[in-house]
Amino acid sequence: MPRTSKRRTKKVGLPAGSLVYTGEQAVGKVDVTLIDYDEQTFEERPLHAVDECVVYKAKPTATWINVDGVHDPAMLEKIGECFGLHRLVIEDLMSVVQRPKVEDFGEYLFVVLKMLTYDEKDGRIVPEQVSLIVGDNFLLSFQEGIKGDVFPLIRDRLRAGRGKIRKMGVDYLAYSLLDALVDGYFVILEKLGDRIDLLEEDLIARPGKTVVGQIYQLKRELLFLHKAVWPLREVLAALERRESPIIQETTAPYLRDVYDHVVQVIDSVEIYRDMLSTMLDLYLSSVSFRLNEVMKVLTIIATIFMPLTFIAGVYGMNFKYMPELEWRSGYFLSLGVMGAVAVGMMVFFKRKKWL
Amino acid sequence: MPRTSKRRTKKVGLPAGSLVYTGEQAVGKVDVTLIDYDEQTFEERPLHAVDECVVYKAKPTATWINVDGVHDPAMLEKIGECFGLHRLVIEDLMSVVQRPKVEDFGEYLFVVLKMLTYDEKDGRIVPEQVSLIVGDNFLLSFQEGIKGDVFPLIRDRLRAGRGKIRKMGVDYLAYSLLDALVDGYFVILEKLGDRIDLLEEDLIARPGKTVVGQIYQLKRELLFLHKAVWPLREVLAALERRESPIIQETTAPYLRDVYDHVVQVIDSVEIYRDMLSTMLDLYLSSVSFRLNEVMKVLTIIATIFMPLTFIAGVYGMNFKYMPELEWRSGYFLSLGVMGAVAVGMMVFFKRKKWL
Amino acid sequence: MPRTSKRRTKKVGLPAGSLVYTGEQAVGKVDVTLIDYDEQTFEERPLHAVDECVVYKAKPTATWINVDGVHDPAMLEKIGECFGLHRLVIEDLMSVVQRPKVEDFGEYLFVVLKMLTYDEKDGRIVPEQVSLIVGDNFLLSFQEGIKGDVFPLIRDRLRAGRGKIRKMGVDYLAYSLLDALVDGYFVILEKLGDRIDLLEEDLIARPGKTVVGQIYQLKRELLFLHKAVWPLREVLAALERRESPIIQETTAPYLRDVYDHVVQVIDSVEIYRDMLSTMLDLYLSSVSFRLNEVMKVLTIIATIFMPLTFIAGVYGMNFKYMPELEWRSGYFLSLGVMGAVAVGMMVFFKRKKWL
Amino acid sequence: MPRTSKRRTKKVGLPAGSLVYTGEQAVGKVDVTLIDYDEQTFEERPLHAVDECVVYKAKPTATWINVDGVHDPAMLEKIGECFGLHRLVIEDLMSVVQRPKVEDFGEYLFVVLKMLTYDEKDGRIVPEQVSLIVGDNFLLSFQEGIKGDVFPLIRDRLRAGRGKIRKMGVDYLAYSLLDALVDGYFVILEKLGDRIDLLEEDLIARPGKTVVGQIYQLKRELLFLHKAVWPLREVLAALERRESPIIQETTAPYLRDVYDHVVQVIDSVEIYRDMLSTMLDLYLSSVSFRLNEVMKVLTIIATIFMPLTFIAGVYGMNFKYMPELEWRSGYFLSLGVMGAVAVGMMVFFKRKKWL
């Protein structure tokens, strides 16, 4: 989870529309893939020259161009020219620390989102910014260029022509992508939920020192997830209200469905945060409780043996004249007194319910 | 309380309208019961072939079809066809991890709720998703298939024709079902309330280690209840506003009544959560207080006996020349000094209000 | 403060409009008193037969019927018939665990409130539900039947014809009752405020174990008061907006006045809650602080006497050959060393600012 | 800071419009001062007979009547008659525990505020209720009668005719008074800020027992300030919206200015409260930290000397046959063992980083 501010500062002082890439994937070739389809036809191929876009823009078929890597300003500018994008949009594409948002530029909608995947090896969330530009017959998607995405099943469905995806417009495709992204959040939630369950067991079975560190770690990741998903609520509400003619009426119920999922994710994040807070309290109180137990043992031992040791010490004194020392039963009497003191203390502790 | 995210992930990557059952009751036969009534007539019977629906849909009488089990996509699709349901609705019926919501599809209203029952044996809340589809003369209800529901009294009333339930339309029936579900929440609240009362007594009488675990458990269940009931407020407010013609004017006051009950449940949940938080503070402070008491005992004992033991130790030394040892009254003098030290310490503690 | 959920569950599963009394005052006769007045005339008498209502309803004079006890469904039904009340209203009258609310039934307004009195003996708040039904020339008030209410001064004013109360309509009478009820909250606030003041003194003078229990108790009562008064804000705002023609324009400023008082009560409750939270922190920190003090005493004593006792122990050993024991000044030297150790420790503690 | 509820209860059960003074300044003469001015003329004199008001009300010049003391119902009634005030307004004037508010009575605006001054001697905030009645050519101000107010500079400016105050209407005068009152809040904030700064230093330099009490005291005063200033935001927003023709267009920017100041006060109060909460955490954690330090010292001492004392104790036993006692080097060997044990413990603590 890289800090937003760190990457933003790369751009401080530059004019608006400055094309500066703020991410970490600045190397490597940019992969551009084109999928052009309608109900009957389907074409899928890598796009080597961006100029070819123009042809597809003119065609009435639905065109999905996926750009994997946003560190090449020249290429983005070309795409921008072809599809008539505002310079600020191109700037935002390259600035991979955007807050999720939707902006209506009339001709097209500009949507920024976070794709979250869970790195099993490091046990951490990997964010990747995904921007969508949805026109009336084209959809451009831009990824940061981290390998892999959550869209392979959508591509399969497009290829196979299964379901209604090829029958409906690019707004439905946009919905499908949004849906896949939000589904990805449930995977993250599931992983975090598993870790919270484990932590809960640990807390009861072996409340060690690491528990708090883990709670802190989980809280941070939930904060991160919250930050990614909270603005999405607004984004989807705006899309569903269909203020732009690009979103067709038949797509609205699907968007409402994604909206419901987003709200569910937010609810779960809130509940997890609440649970972690209570777990921290639980941990602190169990530490306090155990301290109490430790101190009781110490106090019982000290309170019993200190008086006994004192008595032994008294009869270990070397005074010339100590009458008890001469008594035949002095030793046994002193042992008796010690026993009585010990028993008395025990009774005292029993009454205090310490034993 | 199964985690939502765990069950949601079953559907990740599938297209919208994919009929995937996300619950745990996937086995067993699906029971479909039909109740068809108007003021004069009443018919109740199990529905073996779903196709029979068509007949009842055409009839002007009110028809209530209750489906117990939502893991059979074929059957749900048939019902969907018969009543003209949107594919997303059928998908939502099978996805039993929905957030409570109401959606207006023009021809019918789609309401999703949670039926909560309290499992006395395990002392936990058992959730079951209930979806209602309310048309102008039919009401479909879908349950997850867990045995039993909270509607037997409503069925009795329908059979007996008591009250106005047979005189009014399906919207009134829908209200009755909602009312029964919300009444079920009060039963849960009552159980949780009893447990909180018990906990409160425990906290004062015998604040043991388990108290915190129980507070945590109760907090979790209240979170769960909160999650189920909070969105219901919106649902009922939307229904009561009567934006859909399906809800008749005469039913609105009844819905307002249920709305009031929901607000009451939310209020109570909030108050219980507040009380539990304060109880945790109470517990922590009582642990701290008892630690103080324990430490005072230890300190008093140590502070009295350490100096005494030291004095005894001094006169236990084996130096050749120790004048006091030769004194006739040396022993008694030393005992006197010890007594004086002990009394002095006692006075010191009295002044510090530790005794 | 009986739990709401406990009483609600009496009604689970019953149809809407079921007349089930959910309170605790189910025994005893129901007292019905009638006051009929206009500027010139005044009549006050107990109403033995409810049927007499009809006469008074027809008269243009203002009629106030106060019903003390809501456990008799037959009587309430008769009243309901006479004044044309909705069946849900009659149900709500008997269900004494309503949330404060106002509902506009066109012909009449239905207002539910809580009358709170302070039981000096038990030191607890006694709630009693009061429902008002305000028509154009009649006002019905229903109490749970607990002895006494906060309205005697209003009755006196009606009898004496003092002020404008006889000159204005029943909406002004309704205002007067509301005002008296809210004034009652100030009495409760005053009592709680006194107890908080006492607690504050205790906290500083003798922070014992009971303090936390008292804080908890007060927090509970404030939660209870909050629950009763918070919805009232909405109720009064709704009345003051005069959406119903029953509320006359001249009465609006008076209702605004009551609204202001309600807001004041809410403010005070919030401030008290804040103060109690801070007092709990204060208590916990004073407990921690005293623990520190106790531990310092223990540590100082132990740190001084342990080395001394050790030295004494060394010279108490019985080795054949211990040269120091033979020295003439061995004893005094050893005492000197002990003194030096003690003084050294003292200096150490002085530097650490423990003394 | 007297409690609101205590003073409110003086009025419980009385009819609306009852003129009962709820403050503490019930004795002494009521001072009434009149200032009548326009751009050319200026008159200032004490008003002995309230009846003289009538003359000034008729004159087109601006009239400011300041009443110092609100415990004389007869006088207030006379003023009320003269200026046509609603009876509830007169009641509110006498009830000095109002929440800040503005009410529009058409002919005049009724504004209630709190004037806060800081009592240097007792180190506490002294509140005094100030009510303003702003008509088209008159302004009445009512104070509780505590000596002094925050308006002398405004009177000077009126006398001298400096600035635009004499050129503009009474709404500008009202603004000036509001501005002076809000400026007074900054003085209070400054005092509280100074005390918080001192406390902060104390917290670091000498975190004694009194710190928590002071934090509590400051929190209470901030609660009090918050309560006085929070409703003011609404009051000024309402005035600035100019819903009443009494506020002229040219005065609106000035009111917006005061509004800005009020928001600034609210911001500062919130920040101070946040800071105090963090300071309490800081204090608690420093107490915990010091406890740790104390306990480490105790543990180190005990852990080193207990084994040593034990060894010494062993060789102090009086068994007939103890071979080591006969060894020539037994004593020195035992001292060596003791030294080794002590050094071993030291190493152990070094490794644990306790030393």
Next chain:
Amino acid sequence: MPRTSKRRTKKVGLPAGSLVYTGEQAVGKVDVTLIDYDEQTFEERPLHAVDECVVYKAKPTATWINVDGVHDPAMLEKIGECFGLHRLVIEDLMSVVQRPKVEDFGEYLFVVLKMLTYDEKDGRIVPEQVSLIVGDNFLLSFQEGIKGDVFPLIRDRLRAGRGKIRKMGVDYLAYSLLDALVDGYFVILEKLGDRIDLLEEDLIARPGKTVVGQIYQLKRELLFLHKAVWPLREVLAALERRESPIIQETTAPYLRDVYDHVVQVIDSVEIYRDMLSTMLDLYLSSVSFRLNEVMKVLTIIATIFMPLTFIAGVYGMNFKYMPELEWRSGYFLSLGVMGAVAVGMMVFFKRKKWL
């Protein structure tokens, strides 16, 4: 971070429009720089006589006058006259403790902001108030006079005529300045983020006493940042809505961009605050945990050696008749018993999982 209230009190009691400087930079010459440009021409020079403004105001070219230092009322009045500014605006310019705001005066917009720079040496945030007055062809900017600002790159762009800055109006220039200011906040965030990262490491590696002080310090600075940036959200939302004709349609998307950045800053501040709160909990729980560890060591040592020392003490008593002392193997038997006791205690601790 000087306190607002301290500086505000300089103005208490003065009439509106009083020109009192409330800042700390009251000395030194005021620097006034003029930049006049359109697409073709560019002029930049210091302005020695303020009267020259008039010429530039009349010209259709865009004029940017930057005033560095606001402690000279005479100069500000002259500028005010020249550009027709309201007296309250001039007062606000001098009062450098304003809350960020925008006010529409018809002819011009008045925007107040905070420029924040990070003082590396002292590790603290240095605030400087920047006010902008945006007319149709002029922009006035006022700084407190602290050396340096965040605008040099904008000046460079104007000089070079790079980008669209010279092609667009002063509203675009205003946007550029706002953007530069908000970019400055990211630099601050970055610094605070670095310090939080460091603190996090410290917390785990060496949780010393200073950690809490640093958390407190960071919390204070975040509060400060929050206070500066929170009202900015409203300011930019208001500008972007284009309620004033001064903001042209083409500039709105740029302002929306800055708005997005502001929201991002607010998000980050909230996340940092959340993280710091959790870090404090983490710290407290690690202190508690270590206390537990310390106490366990103490208790183990005391519990093992106290009984042993007692046994040794018993056989160190000087009674005449103690049969064990005469036994040949008494010494070794006693050592054996001691060993058994020690082993027993060890087993006890093992079972309690303390070892």
